[in-house]
Amino acid sequence: AQKITQTQPGMFVQEKEAVTLDCTYDTSDPSYGLFWYKQPSSGEMIFLIYQGSYDQQNATEGRYSLNFQKARKSANLVISASQLGDSAMYFCAMREGRGSGYSTLTFGKGTMLLVSP
Amino acid sequence: DSGVTQTPKHLITATGQRVTLRCSPRSGDLSVYWYQQSLDQGLQFLIQYYNGEERAKGNILERFSAQQFPDLHSELNLSSLELGDSALYFCASSEAGRETQYFGPGTRLLVL
Numbered sequence: 001a002q003k004i005t006q007t008q009p010g011m012f013v014q015e016k017e018a019v020t021l022d023c024t025y026d027t028s029d030p031s032y033g034l035f036w037y038k039q040p041s042s043g044e045m046i047f048l049i050y051q052g053s054y055d056q057q058n059a060t061e062g063r064y065s066l067n068f069q070k071a072r073k074s075a076n077l078v079i080s081a082s083q084l085g086d087s088a089m090y091f092c093a094m095r096e097g098r099g100s101g102y103s104t105l106t107f108g109k110g111t112m113l114l115v116s117p
Numbered sequence: 118d119s120g121v122t123q124t125p126k127h128l129i130t131a132t133g134q135r136v137t138l139r140c141s142p143r144s145g146d147l148s149v150y151w152y153q154q155s156l157d158q159g160l161q162f163l164i165q166y167y168n169g170e171e172r173a174k175g176n177i178l179e180r181f182s183a184q185q186f187p188d189l190h191s192e193l194n195l196s197s198l199e200l201g202d203s204a205l206y207f208c209a210s211s212e213a214g215r216e217t218q219y220f221g222p223g224t225r226l227l228v229l
Binding site for chain 1: 119150152159160161162165173175205207209216217218219220221222223225
C-alpha cells in the first residue's frame with residue numbers, strides 16, 4: 001500500500017484564487033511528520049511547510065497552510081491567492097518514527113499545479 | 118537558494134562507467150540524505166549519513182555507495198551504470214534535532 005497518496009495528477013487554478021492540493025497518508029506510527037515541497041520546472045525541491053503529528057494547530061507559512069485532519073489521515077496543502085509563480089509540481093512527504101536524526105522521507109507522486117492569468 | 122550545493126549539475130556518461138556526485142550540506146547541518154528522482158520510480162530515498170556515520174538505508178542498489186567526510190560533505194558513487202540509472206539525484210541536509218530537509222539543486226545524470 002502506498003504510504004503517501006496524492007490523487008490529483010494535475011490542478012488548474014486562476015490567479016488570485018485559493019487552491020487545495022490533497023494528500024492522504026498511511027502510518028501506524030504515532031510519531032510522524034508531514035511535509036510539502038514545491039518543484040518548479042527548473043528542478044529544485046523547495047521546502048514549503050511542515051506539520052508534526054503531535055502539533056495541535058495547523059501549520060501556516062505565509063500563503064501556505066496545511067489542513068491537518070489526523071483522524072482522516074489527510075494533510076492537504078492550501079495555497080491562498082495563487083500567483084503565476086506557483087505553477088509547479090507539489091509533493092507531499094512523510095517522515096515516520098524515530099524522530100529527528102532519522103528523518104528519511106517517503107514522497108507521494110506529486111500534483112502538477114498550473115496557475116492561469 | 119537552500120544553502121545545499123551539488124556538483125556537477127549535469128553529467129552524461131556511458132553504460133558501465135562510474136561517476137561520483139558531490140554534495141556540501143548547509144553550514145552546520147550534520148545530516149546528509151541522498152534521493153533519486155526518476156520518471157518511473159518517482160522520488161526515492163537512497164541513504165542517510167549523520168556526522169560521518171551511515172544512519173539509514175533505503176532503496177539503494179549495491180552498485181551505489183556513499184560516504185560523508187569529516188568536513189561533512191558527502192559523495193555518492195554510482196558504478197557499472199545502466200540506462201535505468203538516468204535520473205535526477207538530490208542531496209538534502211538537515212540540522213541536528215530538526216525535521217526539515219533542505220534540498221540541493223540536484224545532479225541530472227544521463228547514461229547513454
